[in-house]
Amino acid sequence: MALHSCRTVGDECLEKWELVGSGGFGRVFKARHKDLRIDVAIKILHDGVSAMILRDEAKFMDLASCEFVVRLIGSYHGCQPGKRPCTQQGIVMEFMEGGSVQSLQKDLGGPPPWPLVLRLAHQVAQGMNFIHREKLMHQDLKPSNVLLNYHLNAKIADFGLTRVSASASKSNMETPGQIGGSYKYMPPEAFKSASYEPVRSFDVYSYGILLWSIVTGKEPYQTANYERVAWKIPAGDRPLCEKFEQKGEAGLDELVSLMNRCWDGSPDKRPTFLQCLDVTEKLLSMHRIRIHDAVGQVLKRRMSPTSGTSNTNRAFNVPLQTAEQFENDTLDHCRITEARKSFTQVCDSTKTMSIKDKAKFVDDNRAKLIQDVSEVMAITDELGDMVHRETLSEIGRKDTISQQKMRVLFGRTLRSGGKKVKAAFYDALKAHHPDLVESLGGYL
Known part of the structure; x- marks a missing residue:
């Protein structure tokens, strides 16, 4: 990447690698730059993705460099831990510890x-x-x-x-x-x-x-x-x-x-x-x-130990109620029983469904999911950057039926994305097709 402000960063400069994210193009790692004594973010492409994408991104980051754009530090050329002796290319950026x-x-x-x-x-x-x-x-x-x-x-x-x-x-x-x-x-x-x-x-x-x-x-x-x-x-x-x-x-x-x-x-x-x-x-x-x-x-x-607890209920599809609310509820007995049953299913799923279990569910039910999933775009949107933009464009075509959309998603994203991507797909599937998940033996 011959950029006027971009120097090459090699393995000898980096330590303490940690995976922090994955998307349609590649994965992002946090690492410690030993010479600069700072944490950096390193984006490395998935195998098979054209290096031209990364060169273009680095070029535009370089052109847009200012106080309010994430700073490009250099290009990466080396062998990340676990990938040796495979040589990989990437871009090195400042690490934004506040998240997004x-x-x-x-x-x-x-x-x-x-x-x-x-x-x-x-x-x-x-x-x-x-x-x-x-x-x-x-x-x-x-x-x-x-x-x-x-x-x-x-x-x-x-x-x-x-x-x-x-x-x-x-x-x-x-x-x-x-x-x-x-x-x-x-x-x-x-x-x-x-x-x-x-x-x-x-x-x-x-x-x-x-x-x-x-x-x-x-x-x-x-x-x-x-x-x-x-x-x-x-x-x-x-x-x-x-x-x-x-x-x-x-x-x-x-x-x-x-x-x-x-x-x-x-x-x-x-x-x-x-x-x-x-x-x-x-x-x-x-x-x-x-x-x-x-x-x-x-x-x-x-920084509070209890931070995020206010978000817990938002991840569930079932409204969580206090005991007092249940006592004052005017719903009939059958609906209350069903709500309690659903709450139990949610709790069970959080205890027993590991990433490996979710990935296996997706693999085992591939044919049925391709046939029956209709909310493909909604699920794809929840996967976010895990889906390559070209895949998203093809899935979003109006003249493509749901089964074709699912075949594209399986072929280009789920098959190569690994267990974490499949687990994310499973979680999105629960939100949009709970009956299908339950019928196939999954947890809600």
């Missing part, structure tokens, strides 16, 4: 304090403004791609779908190609035509949806599959803004107004990121004095 906006939402069980909401909104806009000034588009702006350092400052990551663009009009695209990104963050025009070529207003729309997610602490359209989103978004549907927890906070109305401008159905009416900064800078200045306390509050909650 997505993991922050999960840890808090909701939105961060209002001053931190505004700082995240402003820092993402700063990063995206720089990226657009460099004639680039990100194309995959979402909570999992906004990473946080220890003090919860935001930096934009994952340039795997980035491309060059010279303007906000289709006719001036320099590098036409396949649409990328996560469908819940894609603009309406991307669903209307197979020949659509993304432009910079694509990122602005994604930013509007991201703002809503940061303010609410939620994923947009949580229960909607690809087909429903592709139908409703071009028709004008957007996330609801009526029930924000921050009612009464100074600046909320202005931020909601910015959201609505960003996700306007007409690309030409969306603001530039420089115009977004006019709003976010003003709002952040109103609450800057409260930032320190807000960050301290969040760090204290994340």
Whole structure:
């Protein structure tokens, strides 16, 4: 990777390798850089994936280098532990120990304090403004791609779908190609035509949806599959803004107004990121004095031994009730009995279904799952970066039936993704096809 700011990092510089994530392109490791005395993140491609993808990502990270983009440290060339004597290539980046906006939402069980909401909104806009000034588009702006350092400052990551663009009009695209990104963050025009070529207003729309997610602490359209989103978004549907927890906070109305401008159905009416900064800078200045306390509050909650307990129930499909609620319940005896039975099944599954068991379930029932799973896009969306963007594009085609979608998912993702990917598929399957899981002998 002949990049002007990218040096090669070899095995002699690295120690204490630890797998921290896996996606459609490859795996991400945390390692200790012995010479720099810092932790770094190393992205290494899965076997068989073209090294060109990694070279392009490194090139765009290099071009977009600024305070609000994850820093590229170098290229990796060596043999990671457990892979010797196989030589592998990768990219080395700064390690963001604060996780992502997505993991922050999960840890808090909701939105961060209002001053931190505004700082995240402003820092993402700063990063995206720089990226657009460099004639680039990100194309995959979402909570999992906004990473946080220890003090919860935001930096934009994952340039795997980035491309060059010279303007906000289709006719001036320099590098036409396949649409990328996560469908819940894609603009309406991307669903209307197979020949659509993304432009910079694509990122602005994604930013509007991201703002809503940061303010609410939620994923947009949580229960909607690809087909429903592709139908409703071009028709004008957007996330609801009526029930924000921050009612009464100074600046909320202005931020909601910015959201609505960003996700306007007409690309030409969306603001530039420089115009977004006019709003976010003003709002952040109103609450800057409260930032320190807000960050301290969040760090204290994340470090607490009981942090995350508020999220436990959200992972289950069955509502959990207290004994008092059961006593006051007006449901008949049969429904209460069924609720208790379901609760027991959930508890049993958390105790007995290991990753190995879930993977075996998926392998053993391959033919039946291909035949009967209908919510393929919803499940694929939950798998996130575990699914390669080309696989996602093929699965999302409207003229492809569910069985064909499942064959593609099995052939390109589940077969080669390993036990953890299959276990993640099993968990998503429970949420969308509980009856099927139960009929095949799985636990709910």
